[in-house]
Amino acid sequence: MPHRTPPFVLALGLAAAGLSGCGGSGAATPSTVTVTAPAVTHTVIAPTDDERPAGSPSSTSASPTTAASSTSTPAAEGVTEAGFDAAAGAYLKGRKGHVGIVAVDLSDGRQVQHNPGQRCETASMVKLDVLLTLLLQRQDAGQELSGSDRALTSSMIVYSDNNATTTLWGRVGQHEGVRAANKRFGMTETEPGTAYRWGLTTTTAADQVRLLRNLVRTDGPLNQASRDYALDLLGRVSEEQDWGISAANPHEEAQLKNGWLPRSDGWVVTSAGRVQTAAGHELLMAAVSCEVSTQQHGIETIEHLSEMAASALDR
Numbered sequence: 001m002p003h004r005t006p007p008f009v010l011a012l013g014l015a016a017a018g019l020s021g022c023g024g025s026g027a028a029t030p031s032t033v034t035v036t037a038p039a040v041t042h043t044v045i046a047p048t049d050d051e052r053p054a055g056s057p058s059s060t061s062a063s064p065t066t067a068a069s070s071t072s073t074p075a076a077e078g079v080t081e082a083g084f085d086a087a088a089g090a091y092l093k094g095r096k097g098h099v100g101i102v103a104v105d106l107s108d109g110r111q112v113q114h115n116p117g118q119r120c121e122t123a124s125m126v127k128l129d130v131l132l133t134l135l136l137q138r139q140d141a142g143q144e145l146s147g148s149d150r151a152l153t154s155s156m157i158v159y160s161d162n163n164a165t166t167t168l169w170g171r172v173g174q175h176e177g178v179r180a181a182n183k184r185f186g187m188t189e190t191e192p193g194t195a196y197r198w199g200l201t202t203t204t205a206a207d208q209v210r211l212l213r214n215l216v217r218t219d220g221p222l223n224q225a226s227r228d229y230a231l232d233l234l235g236r237v238s239e240e241q242d243w244g245i246s247a248a249n250p251h252e253e254a255q256l257k258n259g260w261l262p263r264s265d266g267w268v269v270t271s272a273g274r275v276q277t278a279a280g281h282e283l284l285m286a287a288v289s290c291e292v293s294t295q296q297h298g299i300e301t302i303e304h305l306s307e308m309a310a311s312a313l314d315r
Contacts, residue, residue, distance in 0.1 A: 076307035081112055084312045087115035097266060099272030099301055100205040103248075103285040103309035106216060112312050114305070116206035117189065120290035123259030124160045125270040126201040129190070129211060130232065131157060133172045133181035135226040138168055147231070157233040157257060160241055169198045185222045188208045199261055207270045208286035215274065216284070231255050234273055244271025245285040247303035248280045248310035260298070266291035269298025275306075279314040 052279040092099055092114075100118030122129075131153050138145055140185075145218045146152070152168050153160035172178060175192035182190055189207035193200035212222045214225050215234075222230075234255035247255035256273025272286035287305060292298040 003097040008061055034106060042179050046209050047233075055146055056127050061290050067173075076304060079308045079312045081110060081312045083307065084112035085114050091304065091308070092301070093235070095206050095297070095301060097289050097298070097301075098173045099287070099289045101285070101287040101302070101305045101309065102205040103283050103306075103313060104209055105313050106284060107283040108185070110313060113205070117204050118288060119189070119202050119204055120270065120288040121199065121259075121261060121267045121268045122190075122201045122203050122288075123199050123261035123270055124165075125208070125257055125259035125288075126198055126203075127156050127160065127201055127259075128230075128272065129182065129192075130165060130168050130172060131180055131230055132185065132211065132214060132222065132226075132287070133178050134168060135230060136156040136181050136184065136221055137172055137177070139223060139226060150252075152208065154233060158236050159238055160258075165198060166174045169196060175201075181232075182211075183242070185214050188291070190273075199259070202287065205272075205286040207289050208288070209284050211273060212274065212284040212286065231274070243299050244269075244302050245273055245275050245287060245306045246271075248275045248277055248283060248285060262295075263290070266293060268292075269295060269302060271302050271306075275310075277310040277314050281310075281313055283313065285309060 026207065032062075088101065097224075098115070098118050098120065100113075100115035102111065102113040102116045125170060134153065135145075138149070145223070149168075149171075152161075152164040152171075155164040172181075174196065175194050178192040182192075187207045187210050190201065190203040190211075192198070193202075214222050215231055224247075234257060237256060237258075241258055242254065242256065243253070244254075244258045245256055246252045248254070253275050254275035256271060256275070258272075259270040261266065261268040268288075268290045269292060270286075270288045273284075275283050275285055277283060285306060287302040289298045289301055292301065
């Protein structure tokens with residue numbers, strides 16, 4: 001399967017996020033930025049750096065990124081379950097950055113992994129954690145999601161809206177609320193970003209798979225209605241943002257949430273969700289990468305590793 005190049009991923013992420021100032025000083029005058037994605041043009045007020053919610057991509061990085069490596073990519077076919085770790089290591093050798101991936105077959109529990117404990121920032125992938133935290137808190141209170149909850153969670157997951165995330169982050173009790181929920185989700189390697197720096201939450205691929213298990217387990221803290229609601233949103237992520245672990249599926253379809261964030265030492269690119277392989281295996285899969293050279297480089301890396309994992313578990 002050839003790797004896709006989503007030319008509007010970052011542009012739409014900036015526009016749909018509604019990047020208004022949040023908690024900033026308001027001293028500088030924001031500029032107007034117009035970005036275009038397929039069939040829609042968004043005009044937004046771009047905040048200055050001191051106004052931008054933590055975890056938001058910079059407006060100066062809104063141009064499409066390009067592939068960072070011209071080296072040939074080995075085929076994903078033929079990778080075995082036993083040989084996955086070595087094959088992943090060979091593929092990543094010489095590629096800039098740090099990468100971790102875990103894939104678990106829900107039918108029989110088999111799994112493949114490479115650097116499962118690699119810690120990276122989540123970027124927008126943390127929005128799944130925020131969603132599940134909100135659902136758990138509403139359950140505990142015996143409440144249904146309000147109309148506002150539904151509108152904000154839809155914007156946060158489907159369009160990766162940063163303003164909606166900032167509102168919901170406060171609504172669930174910021175990092176303390178997320179940390180408390182994560183204990184009940186069985187997570188042990190995720191540290192929520194403090195205050196409103198939700199995009200700087202750090203995690204591992206292994207811990208994101210622990211979070212994903214709460215979407216499919218019947219003995220977990222989330223009831224059926226909450227699980228169905230979350231999976232429905234993850235299955236409706238906008239076309240421009242459905243890259244990543246979806247490459248494990250022949251039709252590039254998955255229930256997922258991705259993240260992308262430029263940092264001073266390189267890009268953070270992440271992806272996690274549930275995906276069905278060519279042979280019909282249902283997988284939970286999470287991948288994190290940090291300090292990679294470009295957004296596209298990170299996407300290509302995660303997509304190829306996802307293909308390799310699907311091939312290994314299909315054998």
